[in-house]
Amino acid sequence: DAKTTQPPSMDCAEGRAANLPCNHSTISGNEYVYWYRQIHSQGPQYIIHGLKNNETNEMASLIITEDRKSSTLILPHATLRDTAVYYCIVSSGNTGKLIFGQGTTLQVKP
Amino acid sequence: GAVVSQHPSRVICKSGTSVKIECRSLDFQATTMFWYRQFPKQSLMLMATSNEGSKATYEQGVEKDKFLINHASLTLSTLTVTSAHPEDSSFYICSAPRWADTDTQYFGPGTRLTVL
Numbered sequence: 462d463a464k465t466t467q468p469p470s471m472d473c474a475e476g477r478a479a480n481l482p483c484n485h486s487t488i489s490g491n492e493y494v495y496w497y498r499q500i501h502s503q504g505p506q507y508i509i510h511g512l513k514n515n516e517t518n519e520m521a522s523l524i525i526t527e528d529r530k531s532s533t534l535i536l537p538h539a540t541l542r543d544t545a546v547y548y549c550i551v552s553s554g555n556t557g558k559l560i561f562g563q564g565t566t567l568q569v570k571p
Numbered sequence: 572g573a574v575v576s577q578h579p580s581r582v583i584c585k586s587g588t589s590v591k592i593e594c595r596s597l598d599f600q601a602t603t604m605f606w607y608r609q610f611p612k613q614s615l616m617l618m619a620t621s622n623e624g625s626k627a628t629y630e631q632g633v634e635k636d637k638f639l640i641n642h643a644s645l646t647l648s649t650l651t652v653t654s655a656h657p658e659d660s661s662f663y664i665c666s667a668p669r670w671a672d673t674d675t676q677y678f679g680p681g682t683r684l685t686v687l
Contacts, residue, residue: 495674504575504664504678505615548614552674557603559666559674561615 465549470566473543479536481565483549486530492553494525496534498545499564505548508534539569574598575667577679584655585687592650592682594621594665600645601667605676606638609662621648621665655686 466484473479485494495510509516509523511532516523522535536543548564574597584590594604602623607615619629619640627640639651652659662683666676 493674497676499615502662502681502683504577504666504681505676506678507675510675550674555674557605557668557674557676558617558620559605559676560617561607563614 465551465562467547467549467562467565469563470568472568472570473536473539475541475569475571476538479539479543479567479569481534481536481547481549481567482531483534484531485549485551488529488551489553492551494523494529494532495550495552495559496521496523497548497550497559497561498543499548500542500545505561508547539567541569541571543567544569575665575677575679577663577665577682579682580680581683581685583685583687586656587654589651589653590655590684592652592663592665592684594648594650594667594679596646596667596677599667599669601648602645604642604648604665604667606640606648606650607664607666609664609681615664618650621650623648652684655684657686660684660686 493510496508497505499505511523525532546564546566576595578593604621606618609615618633619627621627621640621642623642629635642648662681664681666678
C-alpha cells in the first residue's frame with residue numbers, strides 16, 4: 462500500500478474549521494483514501510473515505526485533488542472533543558489491513 | 572451503528588503468566604478481525620489477521636507462538652499473550668470490517684496490558 466505524509470501536529474481554535482492535509486503521491490488507481498482518528502487511550506474511529514470524488518458525511522468533508530496525490534480532511538466546526546490523532550491511510554479497500562502512519566495530532570484550543 | 576467490544580479493558584499480570592483478550596462484534600458478523608498493538612506515543616502496529624474457521628496470519632516479526640489467536644465464531648476473536656513479559660506491556664486493539672470488501676473498520680476500545 463502507498464505511504465502517506467502528514468504534519469505531526471496542528472492547532473485549531475474551537476469553532477473554526479480544521480483542515481488536515483495528507484500527501485499520498487504514490488497512490489495507485491484502485492486505492493482509496495481513508496481517515497481515522499484516535500482520541501487518547503481509545504480505539505481509532507472511522508471518519509470518512511473516498512476514491513476520487515469529494516465526500517461529505519456528518520463528521521467531516523474529504524477533498525481529494527484531481528491528480529489524487531493529496532487530500533484534505535475538513536472538520537467544519539472543530540470542538541474540544543475533536544482533539545485527537547488523525548490518520549490518513551491509503552488502501553485498496555479489499556484486504557482489511559490498515560497500515561497506520563504517525564498521523565497528525567490535532568489540538569483544538571478554546 | 573456497528574460496535575466492537577473488548578474484554579478486559581485493563582489487565583495487570585505477573586511475568587510468565589498468560590493473558591487472554593476477547594474481541595467481539597456486537598451487531599454484525601465478522602469473518603475477519605485484526606489485532607493491533609500500540610506502545611506509548613507510537614502509532615498502531617498491525618500484528619495479525621484473525622480468520623474465522625482457519626489459522627491466523629501474522630505480520631512479519633510477530634511471534635505466532637507467543638500471540639495465539641483463535642477466531643472460534645463469527646463474532647468472537649481472542650488473543651492470548653503467552654508467557655507474558657514486561658516488554659509485552661502495551662495497548663492491544665482489535666478491529667473488524669463492517670463489510671467484507673472495504674477497509675471501513677470498527678475498532679474496539681482497546682485493552683491495556685501491564686506485565687509486572
